[in-house]
Amino acid sequence: MDGVMELIGRTSQWRRRMRRDGTGVVIAAWLRPAAGAGVGVVGVYLPEERVPDPTGLPARTQALIRAVLRPLHVHALDGDHRLPHAPDATLLLLEALEALAWDRVTPPLPWPGMPVALAAPPRAIGGGGLAHLADLPDVCGWSPDGAALAVGTLAVGRAVGGVTAEVGGRSWLRPLLWLAPAADAAGRA
């Protein structure tokens, strides 16, 4: 969980949100990655004490986010994507170390990925498989071809992201970790 990843994408407005455990406030935004190890929609946050001036964060623009995978539950605000099993909350996947306006030149560094273990047998969706992960509650592992989810194989998370859907007037979020067989990851490295 300590590997630093870089994502390039469009950010939403940065807003204050309360941690669900009551330990403080974070400044968070939704990121739609266009490049880097991210797909779909990802919640990104910064602890408030590290942001002396939130207006300086790149909002509604292409940004380069340097972050680590450190999921955090926060109370959802109007306009947030919510968790289906906790409608008042949402999950922000990435703790940003740095958020900069992208200069449209600098490429994102590749993410080495992280090994994961499945918490339950996968569920088949289309040609792929979806499974809960042991170390990342509320995050689903997704393998588009299902190859990474065979029982007994080692899977590696290669990209973070999420999908959203509008149902009943609200937007719902499924945080995801794209999985690949460990062999792919080794070959890539």
Added chain:
Amino acid sequence: MTMIDWQALLAPPGMAPAAPAGDAADDVADDDAMDAGGGGAGEGAGTGAATRAAPPDDALRMVMREYAGGDRGDDRNVCVLIGTVRRERYGPNGKARPASATPLGMRYAPYRIEIEEPGGLAFSMPLSVSARLMETGLFTDGARVQISGSVRLEQTYDRAFAVHPDDAGLPTWETRLDVIAVARAPETAPDGSWVKLVGAVDGGPAIRDDVIGPGVRCPIATVRIRCRSALRSIVSGARAMHALTTLTPADVALDGSVADAAALLKHGNQVIVEGRLLPRVYQRRRGDPRIQAALAATEEAIRAKGGAPDEVARRIAAARRRMLTGVRMTVGVGYVELVKGRALTDEEVARLIAAGGGPRRKAAPPAPPPPPPRADIDAALDAALLALPSVPDAVVPMNGGAPWMG
């Protein structure tokens, strides 16, 4: 800013100097210009006939002549008031309150005007009297004056709700009379007021029942009239026009006593309203956190003074009643003329009374909808997942190329 001819004002109403030659024709021309330039959205059109109407009395003519701008103004917001002036005092010694300074550096002396109408209605209302008007010498305790000006809503702070020395108090809207001209009241003229508003109905009505006897109620609609006047430059011949928009509350009885009252019940209707100033008693919302804080502070202060428990309880109850009851001046409508728009039908008025008001009445915020079934959410998320690219760029092994660059 106001150029006032004091010699003319101090003359008895019947002895007002004659208007210069050509004044009537100029009035018509000015009103036409005002309709074209100062009417603005939905207010200028159609009111020309009203503004061209002859002023009803000397007082109105005086206001029109002396209105801000120096030479001429309009009669879209006019109030004439006859009553007795009282300097506001406070404290057990009856010490006069000092003049208050505005942020713009002007000083205003706090006065009230007491009005005792022949019909038995008696009330007083605050006046802000500028230093220039003070120079007339007419504002002395007990002087009976005729005041002309315009009425408008102004936000003030009620110091009774201040909970600490630096607290300005509860923000509240008060109907103010901007004094434009003042003269000694004729001996024979009774106390009273007359208001004329030419403007548009702003928002929907708030309907309430006025209890006029045991079990007998009269429905009253409170509406707001938005008047837009055009101020001309102080320099003759200048082309600049400055819009002055005021909002004035008006109460109209819906028991049939006021003809065409239904014209006031529709937002956007352009109307001419005549009436008189009336005090309206209302109850403040006790759920407001600032009011609750002030009530708690008052109760604490009363308890700190001590006394018999019954006496303390009585004093607390009286203080609560006093603080929760507010009075606001409003225009009691006695005449309505629809200039442009549509009056509600009798059926629509009946429905409005039954519903207790229009869109100004704020309903409680709707409860959040219950979350949809979990299966529906999961199915939608599954479909969204399958709609994503099967193999995202980030997962494709990068063989020397950057996927986002194509």
